[in-house]
Amino acid sequence: MNAGIAILTLAYVLSQFYRAFLAVLAPDLTADLGITPAELSRASGIWFLVFAAMQIPVGLSLDRIGPRRTAAILLGVAGGGGAALFAVATAGWQVSVAMGLIGAGCSPVLMASYFIFARQFRPAVFATLAGVLIGVGSLGNIAASVPLGWAAEILGWRGAMQALAGLTVATAVGCWCLVRDPEEIAGGPRGSLLDVLRIPAIWAILPMLFVNYAPAAGLRGLWAGPYVADVYDARFVGAVTLAMGLAMIAGNFAYGPADRIFGTRKWVVMGGNLIGAAICGVLWLIPVPGLWMATGLLAAVGFFGASYALCVAHGRAFFPQHLVGRGVTLLNLFSIGGVGVMQFATGPIFVAAGGGVAGYQALFGVFALVLLAGCAIYALAPDNTD
Numbered sequence: 001m002n003a004g005i006a007i008l009t010l011a012y013v014l015s016q017f018y019r020a021f022l023a024v025l026a027p028d029l030t031a032d033l034g035i036t037p038a039e040l041s042r043a044s045g046i047w048f049l050v051f052a053a054m055q056i057p058v059g060l061s062l063d064r065i066g067p068r069r070t071a072a073i074l075l076g077v078a079g080g081g082g083a084a085l086f087a088v089a090t091a092g093w094q095v096s097v098a099m100g101l102i103g104a105g106c107s108p109v110l111m112a113s114y115f116i117f118a119r120q121f122r123p124a125v126f127a128t129l130a131g132v133l134i135g136v137g138s139l140g141n142i143a144a145s146v147p148l149g150w151a152a153e154i155l156g157w158r159g160a161m162q163a164l165a166g167l168t169v170a171t172a173v174g175c176w177c178l179v180r181d182p183e184e185i186a187g188g189p190r191g192s193l194l195d196v197l198r199i200p201a202i203w204a205i206l207p208m209l210f211v212n213y214a215p216a217a218g219l220r221g222l223w224a225g226p227y228v229a230d231v232y233d234a235r236f237v238g239a240v241t242l243a244m245g246l247a248m249i250a251g252n253f254a255y256g257p258a259d260r261i262f263g264t265r266k267w268v269v270m271g272g273n274l275i276g277a278a279i280c281g282v283l284w285l286i287p288v289p290g291l292w293m294a295t296g297l298l299a300a301v302g303f304f305g306a307s308y309a310l311c312v313a314h315g316r317a318f319f320p321q322h323l324v325g326r327g328v329t330l331l332n333l334f335s336i337g338g339v340g341v342m343q344f345a346t347g348p349i350f351v352a353a354g355g356g357v358a359g360y361q362a363l364f365g366v367f368a369l370v371l372l373a374g375c376a377i378y379a380l381a382p383d384n385t386d
Contacts (some may be wrong), residue, residue, distance in 0.1 A: 004068075004179035008113045009136055011075055011171050015106035016140030017148075017164075018079075019047060019217060019339075022099075023225030023241055024148045027234060028157045035092045037226045041347035043096045044222045047103035048340030052333045054107035056193065059329030063322075066181030067112030076172030079105020083165035087158050105168070110137075111329050112179070118316060118324040119182035124385075127265065127313035131256020134309050138252060141220065141245035146238040196319065196327045204381035205315045209308070209331055210338035211374035212273050215280055215367035216305030217339045218346060220244045224298055227360050232291045240295050247299035251306025258310060259385050265314040266383040269307045273371050273378075276304040280368035287361035301367075308335055317384040342370070 022029075022044050029035045035043075054074075061070040082101025089095045110133070117129045151160040196202070219227075224244060225237045255272065259265040279300045283289070289297065312331050319327035346363050353362035 004175075005113065005116065005133075007171065007174040007178045008067075008071065008109060008116075009133060011071065011106075011109040011175060012113065012133065012137035013140040013143070014075075014079070014164075014168055014171060015109050016137050017144045018083075018102050018106055018140075019044075019051075020141050020221045020241070020245070021144040021148055023220065023222050024144060024238060025152065025157050026222070026225045027229065027237075028152060029095065032157075033090065033092060033095070035095065037222075038347035038351055039092050041222055041343050041350070043092070043099045045340045045343030045347075046096050047099040048217075048336050048343055050100040050103035050340075051107045052337030052340055054104050055111070055329040055333035055336070058108045058111055059193070059326040061108070062111060062115045062325035062329065067108070067115050068176065068179040068181050070108045071112040071179065072172050072176035074108050075105045075175060076169050077105070078102070080165050080169035080172060081105075083161055083168050087161035087165060110134075111325075111332055114312070114316075114328045115325055116182055118328065119321070123317065124260070126316060127259050127310050128256045130309035130313055131252050134306070135249050135252035135256065138245065138249040141248055142242060145242035145245050149238040193326050193330065196323050196330055199318050201318045201382050201384070202315050202327075202331075204377055204379075205311065206331070206334045208269065208273070208374045208378035208381070209311050209315070209335040210341075211370045212269070212276075212311060212338075213305060213308050213335050214338045214342040214370060215276060216244075216248060216302045218342050218363075218367070219298060220248065220302055221339075222343065223346065223360070223363060228291075228294075231288055231357060231360065232294070236291060240291075240298060243295050243299045244302040248302040248306050251303035252309060254303070255307050255310045259313065263385060264383055265310055265317075265385055266378070266381055269311050269314065270375055270378060272304045272307045273375050276301055277368045277371035277375065279304065280364050280371065283364035284361055284368055287357050287364060311335075314381070314384060342367075 022040055026040055078101045082098045082105055086098035089098060113133055117126055121129060224241050228237045228240045258268045262268055279297055283297055315331045316328055349362050349366055350359035353359040
């Protein structure tokens with residue numbers, strides 16, 4: 001099981017990389033293929049929406065055939081194939097198709113790990129395990145900053161993507177060989193997605209999941225790169241995205257055990273997201289605060305936007321064992337789906353605001369408002385700390 005969790009963690013490093021790497025390659029893709037920031041926003045949104053849509057079949061597959069085959073097949077075929085297509089892309093639509101395939105390939109990785117955690121460990125430590133996994137996996141966020149910039153300079157962006165395609169397939173083979181499926185619950189009820197939806201508590205948690213990751217993922221995964229390049233200097237894109245990635249890692253480790261420290265999950269999540277909304281509001285009021293201040297504020301958005309694992313643990317506490325697979329993937333669908341919807345929406349919002357500083361200012365304001373809306377609904381959720 002330890003080797004299986006280790007290879008799934010490596011797979012999740014790749015998943016984090018693939019959701020964030022466009023911010024660094026954006027200048028190269030614009031120069032070589034003529035892809036605009038709005039088109040890159042759409043391609044990034046496709047990754048998240050395909051990832052989200054896959055959560056329904058992934059949840060069914062986890063409950064029926066287990067995490068080993070689910071993760072290995074999708075990661076190897078769709079993830080590796082999508083990275084290979086990206087490496088040879090000559091047009092924007094090919095980048096979009098590649099991003100969709102990569103999103104499908106990455107879709108089962110985190111949920112396969114959570115499925116094992118839920119079946120093999122005490123519920124009280126689920127949030128801590130989930131947070132640690134995301135924290136370690138977020139090294140992919142780091143790899144998709146300065147290291148990717150170096151690789152693109154040495155190998156070219158196509159060579160870097162070819163190497164990543166090979167690494168993705170190798171990781172999938174490792175999942176097939178090393179992951180061990182938990183024992184089935186013999187003779188128990190099977191349940192369905194409708195049974196999950198009949199649990200009243202999750203209806204106030206789902207809106208929070210829909211918005212809590214969207215600002216951090218949207219800014220780190222795409223908009224931070226163009227923002228720094230347009231407003232300050234393209235030479236600092238790697239450093240700023242690195243700072244934001246490190247802050248997101250620190251945030252995951254900080255949120256993970258917070259429910260046991262403070263005796264609540266709901267109010268830790270609520271407090272962190274209210275602070276995140278306030279930081280986005282500052283960037284809306286002062287969209288060009290200077291490079292150092294902008295870096296600090298973006299890093300703070302990443303840190304306080306890392307409440308995903310704790311929010312999932314909050315929802316998972318209401319699921320019976322036979323609904324864990326479908327339940328956690330439904331929660332993930334809303335989280336990743338929210339990012340995808342926001343990525344699709346932010347491109348037109350940026351253009352409608354006139355682009356440039358005014359466009360980025362509009363994005364910061366929208367991110368602040370959606371976080372506040374999510375918190376308002378989440379206030380109705382019952383707390384649960386197992």
